[in-house]
Amino acid sequence: LDSPLPARRRRPQPLPDAPLPRICTAGELPALREVHVWYLCPDELNNQSQLNMYEELLSPSEREYADSMKATMLRKDVVLSRALLRTTLSRYTGCKIDPRSFEFKKNKFGKPEVLWPLDDSTAEQPLHFNISHTTSLIACGIAINAHIGIDVEEKKRNTTKNILSLARRYFTPSEVDSLAEISDSDAQRKEFLKLWTLKEAYVKALGMGFSGAPFSTFSIMLETSKGIRISKTSNASRPGYDHLSENWLFTLAELNSSHYMSVCIEDSSRSQAGPEDSPAPVGLKVWKTVPFVEDTLVSGTEAVKLIA
Amino acid sequence: MSFVSIRSRPSSLRFKICCSATGEAQAKKETVDKVCMIVKKQLAVPDGTPVTAESKFSELGADSLDTVEIVMGLEEEFNITVDETSAQDIATVQDAADLIEKLVTEKTA
Numbered sequence: 001l002d003s004p005l006p007a008r009r010r011r012p013q014p015l016p017d018a019p020l021p022r023i024c025t026a027g028e029l030p031a032l033r034e035v036h037v038w039y040l041c042p043d044e045l046n047n048q049s050q051l052n053m054y055e056e057l058l059s060p061s062e063r064e065y066a067d068s069m070k071a072t073m074l075r076k077d078v079v080l081s082r083a084l085l086r087t088t089l090s091r092y093t094g095c096k097i098d099p100r101s102f103e104f105k106k107n108k109f110g111k112p113e114v115l116w117p118l119d120d121s122t123a124e125q126p127l128h129f130n131i132s133h134t135t136s137l138i139a140c141g142i143a144i145n146a147h148i149g150i151d152v153e154e155k156k157r158n159t160t161k162n163i164l165s166l167a168r169r170y171f172t173p174s175e176v177d178s179l180a181e182i183s184d185s186d187a188q189r190k191e192f193l194k195l196w197t198l199k200e201a202y203v204k205a206l207g208m209g210f211s212g213a214p215f216s217t218f219s220i221m222l223e224t225s226k227g228i229r230i231s232k233t234s235n236a237s238r239p240g241y242d243h244l245s246e247n248w249l250f251t252l253a254e255l256n257s258s259h260y261m262s263v264c265i266e267d268s269s270r271s272q273a274g275p276e277d278s279p280a281p282v283g284l285k286v287w288k289t290v291p292f293v294e295d296t297l298v299s300g301t302e303a304v305k306l307i308a
Numbered sequence: 309m310s311f312v313s314i315r316s317r318p319s320s321l322r323f324k325i326c327c328s329a330t331g332e333a334q335a336k337k338e339t340v341d342k343v344c345m346i347v348k349k350q351l352a353v354p355d356g357t358p359v360t361a362e363s364k365f366s367e368l369g370a371d372s373l374d375t376v377e378i379v380m381g382l383e384e385e386f387n388i389t390v391d392e393t394s395a396q397d398i399a400t401v402q403d404a405a406d407l408i409e410k411l412v413t414e415k416t417a
Contacts, residue, residue, distance in 0.1 A: 157373075160350055169376075169383075
């Protein structure tokens with residue numbers, strides 16, 4: 001989205017109707033194997049002054065992208081998504097870097113990453129981020145020294161295609177089997193969505209695009225008692241998939257009683273769990289935010305129910 | 309000095325310029341229309357919103373699950389298989405239509 005731009009940008013600033021306080025709560029950096037997630041709900045953010053303030057944070061190319069959206073709601077989602085990312089990143093620099101100043105680059109597969117200024121000491125512990133959105137919730141995941149992928153999906157989402165047809169086309173045989181065992185169609189649909197978000201989170205964490213890790217090259221096993229495991233399938237032994245690795249940690253939660261959220265981070269610890277051990281748990285802290293206005297820590301409450 | 313009258317210029321020159329503009333192979337309108345229909349249905353696009361060859365899936369609000377469902381719908385409609393690498397490059401309705409025609413041609417070749 002962004003091409004390198006000078007950090008200083010002069011933009012005319014319209015005065016909001018009622019001046020809003022700009023709160024930046026500096027965040028403590030995530031620990032090892034810990035993920036921080038900040039999310040907002042677009043339907044609840046309708047204060048035009050606030051929205052103008054968020055839009056003011058965007059770079060020219062982000063604004064152009066927002067303007068390219070045909071529907072007003074989609075445009076609002078783009079603005080909120082970028083504002084969420086920028087304000088979240090700012091917190092983890094101790095509020096020293098203005099949300100407007102962040103610049104981004106894309107890796108060769110198109111995954112966005114922060115372009116840190118070379119002289120910045122916060123770059124010693126690189127922050128990694130990933131965003132996911134549905135029409136009703138936008139989430140930003142943050143990790144330290146670990147690649148991260150996050151995916152959210154509405155629990156009530158219906159597919160136009162039959163669940164097992166979708167699974168047969170895109171998932172692995174063992175995943176299809178585990179879905180086929182579920183007789184209740186609604187339970188099956190929900191299980192599909194959980195698997196979908198987990199697989200998406202892995203692909204996004206790897207950062208090589210859908211074709212870099214086709215869904216049929218890895219299986220995710222979701223046994224709530226033993227945690228979540230990933231394993232490569234025989235499809236992955238085809239040339240071109242050597243980069244598929246299994247040292248990734250997952251967590252799956254129900255968010256706001258309305259969404260499934262999967263997070264995947266790189267397991268960089270030296271001692272990795274053997275096949276019989278449960279994978280190391282991923283620490284998860286979640287905040288619901290109205291950027292500049294209010295942050296609520298929701299992990300540990302009903303708003304975040306860990307599934308695995 | 310003699311000037312060559314414009315009228316006496318060989319007409320084939322004009323003809324050539326005219327042809328090269330439409331020389332690229334583009335998907336048949338029929339294919340584009342079918343793709344539009346599948347996309348509209350998958351994304352539940354409201355009647356007032358136009359979906360054309362230039363429409364970008366992202367601008368219509370398609371997420372990754374929508375995209376794979378659209379691709380599956382196209383595979384069923386046209387009896388083709390779209391691999392992940394090709395699917396990733398589809399950004400617009402036109403891209404999808406062009407890919408479909410390419411795969412159909414390869415199939416019947």
